[in-house]
Amino acid sequence: TEKLADFIESDNDHDLSDVAYTLQLGRVPFKFRRTVAVSKSQSSEEIAKTIRVGGQNRKELDNDPRVVFMFPGGGTQYVNMAKGLYQNEPRFKESMDQCAQLIKGRIGLDVIGLIYPEASEVEANKITLEKPLNFFAALFAVEYSLAKLWISWGINPDAVIGHSLGEYIAATVAGIFSLEDAINLVCYRGELFERIEKGSMFSVTLPAEQVEALLIEGVSIATINDQYQCVVAGRFEPMQQFASILEKEDISYTKLAIDTAGHSPMVDSILDDFGQFLSQIRYQEPTIPIISNMSGDWASTDEICQPDYWKKHLRQTVRFSDGVTTLLNE
Secondary structure, three states: OHHHHHHHHHOOOOOHHHHHHHHHHOOOOOOEEEEOOOOOOOOHHHHHHHHHHOOEEEEOOOOOOOOEEEEOOOOOOOOOOOHHHHHHOHHHHHHHHHHHHHHHHHHOOOHHHHHOOOHHHHHHHHHHOOOHHHHHHHHHHHHHHHHHHHHHOOOOOOEEEEOOOHHHHHHHHOOOOOHHHHHHHHHHHHHHHHHOOOEEEEEEOOOHHHHHOOOOOOEEEEEEEEOOEEEEEEEHHHHHHHHHHHHHOOOOEEEOOOOOOOOOHHHHHHHHHHHHHHOOOOOOOOOOOEEOOOOOOEOOHHHHOOHHHHHHHHHOOEOHHHHHHHHHOO
């Protein structure tokens, strides 16, 4: 630390980006680390002082920590997501292009053009990305490619968990689905969602038990994300009424970028068709432990490698909070 501070103080031409790069990649790891936060706008003297007197120390773990890959669900999509990785990381681009080719062959969608449009098409694509068929495919491609990128860097997951749609990507990374089967499944799921009545979903900043007491007919709890937040879903009209209730009670909520109501009675009409399609999928024993959205606990092979599991998964409440609690207990 002293040597670094002396160097910074004596060399006014240093570039902090170069310093950080050298410290990260050009030094042998030791048992202890010190972390400091400095800015390029500070003088050399100020930076040196911060290095000498500030920062936090921590002892490195004797063993490598276990890593969990966590995959988001619908409503998290946006135009130009992971654009920098697509432009600069060959492994990410390779995986994205592979997914895009399979998606185009399945539903004719140019998912690369959808996610990374010309500037003049950005606003239109934001709306297009709210359609289930489109954002299911887009999120799958991005999240799967992110996982493959981390794995290419040597960061291998000891466990996986997904949120709703994210569990399909988690299952693919865990080896339950082949990539081709997974994309066929996700695309068919999107096609079915295009057939049901349009609806909406709100993320509500209130414990599920308290939200339950406010529910009206046509609105139900779709996901439980943590002890202070859940998502409700339903048709447009009752959801608008429910929004008025939340506003009257001064309860914070956010409308998700989705024009349908997943994990609600609105999907009942497509369950049988989805179940028939699921019976055609080949399931493999997972090679990585996976948390179930339905139980919030570790999924058994007998449970998660069955068509009936994924049929129920489409309809039942996502118990993501319980899944995270299970992880934290480990």
